[in-house]
Amino acid sequence: MALSAALLRRQPEIGGIWPLLFLGVGAAAILAPAFRDPENLANVIRQASVLGVLAIGQSFVLAAGMIDLSIGMIAGLSVVLGCALINGDDGKTIPVAALMLALGAAIGFVNGQLVNRLRVHPLILTFGMLSVLQGVIFTYTDRSVGRSSELLSFLANGDVLGVPCPAILLVALLAISHIALTRSRFGLHLLAAGGDPGNARRAGLDVRRIRLVVYVISGATAALGGILLAGRLGTGYPLAGQGLELDALVAVVLGGAALSGGRASAPGALAGVLLLAVLSNALNLMGVSAFVQMFVKGLIVIAAIVASQLQRSRA
Numbered sequence: 001m002a003l004s005a006a007l008l009r010r011q012p013e014i015g016g017i018w019p020l021l022f023l024g025v026g027a028a029a030i031l032a033p034a035f036r037d038p039e040n041l042a043n044v045i046r047q048a049s050v051l052g053v054l055a056i057g058q059s060f061v062l063a064a065g066m067i068d069l070s071i072g073m074i075a076g077l078s079v080v081l082g083c084a085l086i087n088g089d090d091g092k093t094i095p096v097a098a099l100m101l102a103l104g105a106a107i108g109f110v111n112g113q114l115v116n117r118l119r120v121h122p123l124i125l126t127f128g129m130l131s132v133l134q135g136v137i138f139t140y141t142d143r144s145v146g147r148s149s150e151l152l153s154f155l156a157n158g159d160v161l162g163v164p165c166p167a168i169l170l171v172a173l174l175a176i177s178h179i180a181l182t183r184s185r186f187g188l189h190l191l192a193a194g195g196d197p198g199n200a201r202r203a204g205l206d207v208r209r210i211r212l213v214v215y216v217i218s219g220a221t222a223a224l225g226g227i228l229l230a231g232r233l234g235t236g237y238p239l240a241g242q243g244l245e246l247d248a249l250v251a252v253v254l255g256g257a258a259l260s261g262g263r264a265s266a267p268g269a270l271a272g273v274l275l276l277a278v279l280s281n282a283l284n285l286m287g288v289s290a291f292v293q294m295f296v297k298g299l300i301v302i303a304a305i306v307a308s309q310l311q312r313s314r315a
Helices: 002-009 017-031 038-063 071-086 090-118 123-138 150-157 165-182 185-195 196-202 205-234 243-254 266-285 290-314
Strands: none
Touching: 002 185, 017 266, 038 071, 038 165, 038 185, 038 205, 038 243, 038 266, 071 090, 071 123, 071 205, 071 243, 090 123, 090 150, 150 165, 150 205, 165 185, 165 205, 165 266, 185 196, 185 205, 196 205, 243 266, 243 290, 266 290
């Protein structure tokens, strides 16, 4: 009971992200009238789905007090290898997608094992994995290779009864993740391990195993995001995953997660992703240069980290 009560006090305050999202949507609709076009709104959702999948996986990692900077390159590797292996063949789509998910989970398993055994800070270790995977991608190819199948393109760009397919997939993943984080024994143990590893160990929790599991989840969801991205791009572009790890991290922190661990919200992470997608789309429609957009994104990164630290100091 004491553990449950402590965890309830650690639940993220995510209410602030939703008014901010609605404010962003309203401002975008006023400043960029083209934003209101239904086709543009559907496109925003499709673009946000890839990052949304990665951000949900990162939510589990941050909840455990860890971080995973390799997810962008895991997604990028899935794009390149997936398109190269499928190469337009619908019959290969499902087997290759399953292979990419297994590969992502395996990379996550390696990350988790190294974090547990070497006791190296996960920021440094997963940045190293990012570099390794980037090297693997460019050793394999320095140009676009292969092409996605019609089935994969439909999954990434099609719709069912007017609802974008990626949105359906994202909502399903969101529901599963939210239940896992807030209603399952695993979620309870995860938040305990992230909030106070010492007390969690004394309570009999296997913190090392929990960390291993969240890295496997992170790797698998990153690969799933890469599969969707391959369908959107239509070819294996080697720089496809660049920068996704930072965007996912910012979205999760904006959504109420704590960099110190013990707090995370899948719905909050999705709201953070949508806020970033709306901001990016509106700035593009307004003709704002990419350099100014980088400046704005940098300010958001700083604000997200400052807010996280303020939440930690008040806890």
